[in-house]
Amino acid sequence: MANVNALVKKAKKGDNEAFIELIKQYEQVLYKVAKNLLRNDEDVADAMQDAILSAFEKLDSLRNPAYFNTWICKILINKCNSILNKNKNTFEELDAEKVQGHTAALNVKMEFQDELNALNPDYKTAIVLYYIVGMNTKEIAECLKEPEGTIKSRLSRAKSILKSNHLKEEGTMGYVQ
Amino acid sequence: MFNNVDKKLKNTLNKQEVIPLTVRQTLDETYDSIRNQKRKRKRSVNRTGLIAAAASTFLIIGFAVSNDTVMAGINKFINFGDKGIEQAAVNGFxxxxxxxxxxxxxxxxxxxxxxxxxxxxxxxxxxxxxxxxxxxxxxxxxxxxxxxxxxxxxxxxxxxxxxxxxxxxxxxxxxxxxxxxxxxxxxxxxxxxxxxxxxxxxxxxxxxxxxxxxxxxxxxxxxxxxxxxxxxxxHNKEKSNRTATFTMQNESSVIQVSNATANPTSLNVSFAVGGIYEDENTFAEMKILDDKGNEYETNGFTKKTKNNQTIISANFPITSFSDSKKLMLMIEGIGEVELVKN
CATH class of the missing domain: 2.60.40.1630 (bacillus anthracis domain)
Structure with missing residues (x-):
């Protein structure tokens, strides 16, 4: 795997292939971040495309190549938030099948990924940045412009919720025929 | 028990994922588009915290121009993708x-x-x-x-x-x-x-x-x-530089604009916000919206701090040839301020 610093420097000098190689190194991380924050593949694709093009345009603003990972993830999170905000204003017509599906889903054991998806967006973002991007709580605090204590508390609350759901699951499992 | 959740989170979130076809195709299209683009080489004189941010606007300028000199001017500088300069060129600047x-x-x-x-x-x-x-x-x-x-x-x-x-x-x-x-x-x-x-x-x-x-x-x-x-x-033929100034509609705004002067190529804005913002990315997405709904972004900005205030100066591609009477400066996470032409 090519050195990130060298690739950033080459990309800054106008080597587009170096930029693409750089992004490809982070493709999995970017995909997982977007997938965990958004609802469907189309939105994930849009967010990733916007973030990559934005990073390409703004590469000169990245001062320290060592921070490329957190820098591009931050751009991606902003894009994801824009999509989420836009979707908030869109009324979705409820159809009977969907409602039934949701109700049925509540009655079956939730997979761990579903439990993650059900977390409050603030908790989910903290979890995603901590476990996928690998940021520490200080970096997350800087990225989200929140006090570090708030981030620590969100991570702890998120884990508490997941733990309690996990316990419920284990309890339920004993009674399932 | 927390350790179990921690382990489960690590396992779930770090396993290799197969990228779905829709996403894969969009990524490949994005890479192709980047291969076909030429990044502008930028040099920054970084004395006061200059950030070179993205230059993109959604302004559309019509090129219904027939004068040869004006067209030559537009052709010379059109590759910079700066809509303000293009508008200045259209106006014979x-x-x-x-x-x-x-x-x-x-x-x-x-x-x-x-x-x-x-x-x-x-x-x-x-x-x-x-x-x-x-x-x-x-x-x-x-x-x-x-x-x-x-x-x-x-x-x-x-x-x-x-x-x-x-x-x-x-x-x-x-x-x-x-x-x-x-x-x-x-x-x-x-x-x-x-x-x-x-x-x-x-x-x-x-x-x-x-x-x-x-x-x-x-x-x-x-x-x-x-x-x-x-x-x-x-050989600079002294042209009278057409300018236009804007002032804040609401003087108690959280964004205190001290200068907003439109010149032939761009609008120069200086403003202060309370507190010290170390993270320059806070201002990377700032934009101006005109009264026709066009959005304008900066090509870069300079950040200084003084008396527990962060002072930003930047150029937006809105020119003194524009007929907009009102502008809205918006900074995500901080607020917005309306500017009125004098």
């Missing part, structure tokens, strides 16, 4: 020039130029007597200094190996391009747009461009430096 000098078998002509307090542009044509010097060349640039009639060095595009003659206080950053390069005829065009985020470029009256070297970069990244002397006069 770019000046023609025919100042030239020859040395070391290279003739350099300054073909056109423009300047206001926020931005200046120079378009050169170089002609190599021996065209083979341009074989396998990726791009060509110059080491130059631009000095005005008062002897002040306004812009110096000089490598670190040479000392500056001025104090580099006027220019925040510049973009350089070769729109075309012909190794058969030995001719190459070299265009520069430099800007001052603080709107501090003085008039170019009786200015001279002192060119010290031509840099020829090969496709493999090797540099051939040709030293010489090419002094080009900038």
């Amino acid at each position: 770019i000046q023609d020039s025919d100042s030239w000098a020859t040395d070391q078998g290279i003739n350099i002509t300054l073909e056109s130029h423009f300047s206001d307090a926020n931005k200046l542009g120079l378009s050169f044509q170089m002609e190599f007597e021996d065209p083979s010097m341009l074989l396998n060349t990726a791009d060509v640039s110059m080491d130059y200094r631009l000095k005005n009639g008062d002897g002040e060095y306004i812009d110096e595009f000089i490598p670190d190996t040479k000392p500056l003659k001025g104090d580099a206080s006027y220019i925040s950053g510049s973009t350089h391009q070769n729109p075309w390069l012909d190794s058969k005829t030995g001719r190459v065009q070299y265009d520069v747009v430099a800007e001052s985020n603080e709107g501090a470029i003085p008039p170019l009256k009786n200015a001279v461009i002192e060119i010290e070297s031509i840099n020829v970069f090969s496709n493999t990244g090797e540099l051939v430096k040709i030293d010489g002397t090419w002094n080009l006069s900038v």
Whole structure:
């Protein structure tokens, strides 16, 4: 795997292939971040495309190549938030099948990924940045412009919720025929 | 139990995922689009925390222009993708020039130029007597200094190996391009747009461009430096610089705008927000919305801190030729302020 610093420097000098190689190194991380924050593949694709093009345009603003990972993830999170905000204003017509599906889903054991998806967006973002991007709580605090204590508390609350759901699951499992 | 959740989170979130076809296709299209784009090479003079941010606007300018001089001006600087400069060109702001000098078998002509307090542009044509010097060349640039009639060095595009003659206080950053390069005829065009985020470029009256070297970069990244002397006069026909000023509608806004002056190429805005913002990305997404719904973003900005305030200066591609009466400056996470034309 090519050195990130060298690739950033080459990309800054106008080597587009170096930029693409750089992004490809982070493709999995970017995909997982977007997938965990958004609802469907189309939105994930849009967010990733916007973030990559934005990073390409703004590469000169990245001062320290060592921070490329957190820098591009931050751009991606902003894009994801824009999509989420836009979707908030869109009324979705409820159809009977969907409602039934949701109700049925509540009655079956939730997979761990579903439990993650059900977390409050603030908790989910903290979890995603901590476990996928690998940021520490200080970096997350800087990225989200929140006090570090708030981030620590969100991570702890998120884990508490997941733990309690996990316990419920284990309890339920004993009674399932 | 927390350890179990921790482990489960690590396992779930770090397992390799297969990227779905829709996403895969979009990513491949994105890479193709990047392969076909040319990134503008930027140089930043980073004395006060300059950020080179993305330059993109959603402004559309109609080019229903037939005047040859105006069209030539637009063609020279259109590759910079700066809608403010394009609007200035449409309105005849770019000046023609025919100042030239020859040395070391290279003739350099300054073909056109423009300047206001926020931005200046120079378009050169170089002609190599021996065209083979341009074989396998990726791009060509110059080491130059631009000095005005008062002897002040306004812009110096000089490598670190040479000392500056001025104090580099006027220019925040510049973009350089070769729109075309012909190794058969030995001719190459070299265009520069430099800007001052603080709107501090003085008039170019009786200015001279002192060119010290031509840099020829090969496709493999090797540099051939040709030293010489090419002094080009900038015959600046003093045009009355049309300006327009805007002031805050609500003086108690969280964003305190101290200056918003539109010049022919751009709107220079300086504002203060309470507190010290260390993270420059806070301002990377700031934008202005005009009364027709057009959005304008900056090409970069300068950040300073003073008396527990963060002070930002930037140029937006809204020109004094625009007829907008109201503008809204918006900074995500901080707030917005309405600006009214005086």
